[in-house]
Amino acid sequence: MHYLGNPDYAHDGSDRVGVLLVNHGSPAAPETGPVRRYLRSFLSDPRLVELPRWFWWPLLNGIVLLSRPPRTARKYRRIWTEAGSPIDRISAELLEKLRERCDVLYGGRLQLALGMSYGQPSIAAGLDELRNAGCTRVLVLPLYPQYTAVTVGSVFDLATRALQRWRWVPELRFVNGYADQPEYIAALAESLREHWARHGRAQRLLLSFHSLPQAYADAGDPYPCFCEKTARLLAAELGLADDQYTVAYQSRFGRGQWLQPYTEELLDAWREDGVRSVDLICPGFAVDNLETLEEIQLDYAPRFAAGGGRLRLVPCLNAGEGQLATLEALLRQQLRGWEDALKPARLVPPIGASAGR
Template structure:
């Protein structure tokens, strides 16, 4: 694909959720406050939510979350370190595909590097047309919707607004399904196949889905696509939802409760993956790989293997490059 370019310069804003600057209670509190203040994430009336958030949740959760981050922190948070590697590899891949340099900047909806900072860097590089690529295969208003809000807010402060296109989702993209299935096959070649493959997706409140969020439908399509690509029978795989927060019902079945029951149903060995996560982070490396492993093993399980996110693997970068190239067509 050869782009016909004169003065126009293309760029990519690669966006993930976010991470604290440091694994300290103060930095985590700052990050959580920004995250949990987003109305798309928590839509409770502010008069009810602010006292709960500032008076109870932030003071109690920040130290606990900071401790969890400390167990996986290596010079930087995994999400930011992997994201920077993804951006670098994507830029190199795009240069090969389109025959020209396309700057790629990593940005986070919450925390740093921020979306406004990413857009500013692209504009400083002469970019006039930006492809926004949220690293969320399945669309949700709580993730991709929040990226759109943050981009719009950042653009509101810019005099010369660039043209913008955004990838909405890619939950059924053949390269995505093949990459996930390939990661499972590679894992099986090294460790053998377990009794069951569990595909754990980040949850959202059931109410959000009832109000029109298509996220659970997208998750189901992804899981079915991976299972079909692997040739799995219905009893060899299962979809669950993790990381629920608060008291209202979230999407079910819940991952932790499922892990408690599987050994009682004869499932002694388990492979688990998190298809909604484009990069390993606290929810995969600590919650899934450590906490939930203990849940399964304590319930009578004998072998538990976490299959890592696609991260900066070549098949993942190939997918991301194709998503960007598709947006550049006809521009």
């Protein structure tokens, strides 16, 4: 195997620290071919589909990747902009704003890069960017507040697989979630307060998280516990009673049982019961994406409106101040002990030089 290294590394300088932000990613274009390649990468991940390969591969390649890409491409076209996919654009904007913030905090000595689990730039490419910048200490920060093996576990797999090709393996730290981070809860609460100040409060408040196969939770994945914890803390921050908000799960795939209640079915039931207004927030998504902009805003909202109601989507934290404050707090916490590498470099005297000279 050929290992990646930096032959021109300056050994007389100080260590450098790098942070890799990771998000989910998207296809390169909203067309069938790129979407098929994206889905193949996504649905081939054993963390996502825990089926025997001999059983899953024929289904994936013989059925799913033939029927699903055209439908998914149409969904992406509904939200695609001249700047590309929203998740890619907003993630890049977030990286730049956080970089500006960190340049002030650390005097330009903290290197930041972006990687996508299933898109470009890849996690391996983001790590290579940090390696080329001379980083020997790396913090991987997945933008998934609630841990699940399907997302955060997959990021760990992809990052460590990429690092196996490094000649000089960095000192590594990994954030596996921040469901109860105070700054994160405060940011979610402030986004709802701002929404209510502009639009007033709806009859119901729905906290919609991406779903997970029930079998994964039964096998020990703590994801639903973290979702419920975020919901409880957010309700407490807003002073809400238990009957003033509801947690549901969206974006299920396939015919198996997933975490319930299902967002789609709950909204249908509320509409039939005469509920006329719903505020919906997706705390599990760091930035807006296909599941918020297309599934919620362009699918669920018109269906709810057809019954005479109004479904209002509260934007994700995106690249706003609340998101930046959350990530800054996480960095301050996670970078403790590495402060020596974040100070101005000290010149190291050549070997053999007299200490008195």
